[in-house]
Amino acid sequence: MQTDNTHLVVHGRKALRFLTAGSVDDGKSTFIGRLLLDSRAILTDHLEALQGDAGELNLADLTDGLEAEREQGITIDVAYRYFATPKRKFIIADAPGHEQYTRNMVTAAAGSDAAVVLVDATKLDWKSGFPKLLPQTRRHALLAQLLRLPSLVFAVNKLDAVDDPAVAFGRIEAALRQFAESAELPLAGVLPLSALRGDNVATRSTAWDWWQGQTLLELLEELPNAEDAEQTGLVLPIQYVGIDGNGAGHQRRVAWGRIARGTVRVGDQLRLLPNGEHGEVIELRHHNGLLESAGAGTSVGVVLNRQVDISRGDWLTAADAPVLTSQDFTATLAWLDIEPAVVGRKYWLRHGNTWVAGRIAAINGNLDIQTLQWQQFDRLGVNEIGRVRLETQARIPFIPWSENRAAGAMILVDPASHRTSGALLLEAAQ
Numbered sequence: 001m002q003t004d005n006t007h008l009v010v011h012g013r014k015a016l017r018f019l020t021a022g023s024v025d026d027g028k029s030t031f032i033g034r035l036l037l038d039s040r041a042i043l044t045d046h047l048e049a050l051q052g053d054a055g056e057l058n059l060a061d062l063t064d065g066l067e068a069e070r071e072q073g074i075t076i077d078v079a080y081r082y083f084a085t086p087k088r089k090f091i092i093a094d095a096p097g098h099e100q101y102t103r104n105m106v107t108a109a110a111g112s113d114a115a116v117v118l119v120d121a122t123k124l125d126w127k128s129g130f131p132k133l134l135p136q137t138r139r140h141a142l143l144a145q146l147l148r149l150p151s152l153v154f155a156v157n158k159l160d161a162v163d164d165p166a167v168a169f170g171r172i173e174a175a176l177r178q179f180a181e182s183a184e185l186p187l188a189g190v191l192p193l194s195a196l197r198g199d200n201v202a203t204r205s206t207a208w209d210w211w212q213g214q215t216l217l218e219l220l221e222e223l224p225n226a227e228d229a230e231q232t233g234l235v236l237p238i239q240y241v242g243i244d245g246n247g248a249g250h251q252r253r254v255a256w257g258r259i260a261r262g263t264v265r266v267g268d269q270l271r272l273l274p275n276g277e278h279g280e281v282i283e284l285r286h287h288n289g290l291l292e293s294a295g296a297g298t299s300v301g302v303v304l305n306r307q308v309d310i311s312r313g314d315w316l317t318a319a320d321a322p323v324l325t326s327q328d329f330t331a332t333l334a335w336l337d338i339e340p341a342v343v344g345r346k347y348w349l350r351h352g353n354t355w356v357a358g359r360i361a362a363i364n365g366n367l368d369i370q371t372l373q374w375q376q377f378d379r380l381g382v383n384e385i386g387r388v389r390l391e392t393q394a395r396i397p398f399i400p401w402s403e404n405r406a407a408g409a410m411i412l413v414d415p416a417s418h419r420t421s422g423a424l425l426l427e428a429a430q
């Protein structure tokens with residue numbers, strides 16, 4: 001269930017939702033545990049329960065809550081953690097690092113404002129010069145870019161376990177920045193840290209006089225929200241339509257939904273998609289009463305001055321907004337299913353609050369994460385990223401993912417297995 005973002009504000013700043021990702025055993029669970037511990041987000045009784053007989057504390061136990069995760073030593077599902085500083089509130093999406101759970105990472109990234117990708121310094125051959133990055137580091141960074149996260153941060157972890165942390169960080173940082181430049185990543189910073197000791201996570205390291213930059217937490221407090229980077233113009237997907245009144249001629253339809261982009265006010269002229277009907281807003285409802293206006297992230301009920309054929313799955317936009325409807329479009333596809341994506345295969349597509357039947361009309365290429373080049377293949381395998389063209393049985397409102405993440409995203413479901421097979425990011429209407 002989606003909730004309003006209006007209460008997630010500290011001193012005028014919206015809460016930052018950030019994804020944490022990394023390869024297996026990069027110290028991600030320990031890193032999140034350190035953030036929770038140093039920000040005092042852990043209750044005393046919970047902390048005491050996790051301490052061993054000698055008083056030692058395994059920070060990873062604060063986050064690896066599933067029994068299967070503790071048995072295997074890996075994170076399996078996406079979990080959400082909450083903490084706050086005097087400057088801002090934070091929501092952490094803890095995504096799996098193992099390649100077979102890349103689909104979970106895509107789910108977490110789609111709702112995040114930033115990504116923190118951990119890089120394990122002990123796994124890289126930095127002593128011989130310019131180190132080669134791990135495939136999962138590249139994959140997670142590219143997924144963050146494809147999902148249009150406004151900010152990407154590389155956190156070089158476990159520097160307490162290498163011989164010369166200053167040299168190691170310098171060489172790893174150079175490799176990361178070169179990769180970011182070649183892939184055109186939205187890089188917000190590359191920082192050194194030791195999650196185990198707490199160096200440069202929430203507090204500065206007293207052992208690293210060679211680092212004069214920010215702590216990771218200081219950087220996170222400054223990062224923008226995804227909504228801040230999006231274009232203006234109302235986008236409101238309808239989730240539910242209620243009817244008021246009993247007498248003939250006095251019934252009014254109330255279209256409820258969560259505003260994905262822009263602002264709506266009483267008196268605004270709106271357009272209903274995909275049928276194109278128009279109407280004026282005469283009332284805005286909220287769970288606390290009536291409103292004169294509402295912005296992105298707010299759940300509202302809209303009453304128009306005329307009866308229109310509106311139902312769940314429709315979209316309300318500003319009357320003069322340049323929003324197209326289309327049955328033929330191109331998209332980036334992150335493939336998540338063990339069965340490959342093939343041309344001509346039919347699927348169910350979920351767009352906003354509606355379902356529509358469609359098919360993959362063409363696969364125009366897939367991305368080689370090592371060379372960053374697009375290659376021509378006629379199918380996509382699990383965890384591969386491709387450019388595709390899709391055709392749908394009904395017209396859908398079309399807004400590119402780069403303009404709005406709610407309207408520009410779709411999921412693709414296999415009609416036989418009912419598995420979520422892919423995540424689609426809309427690019428252009430044909």
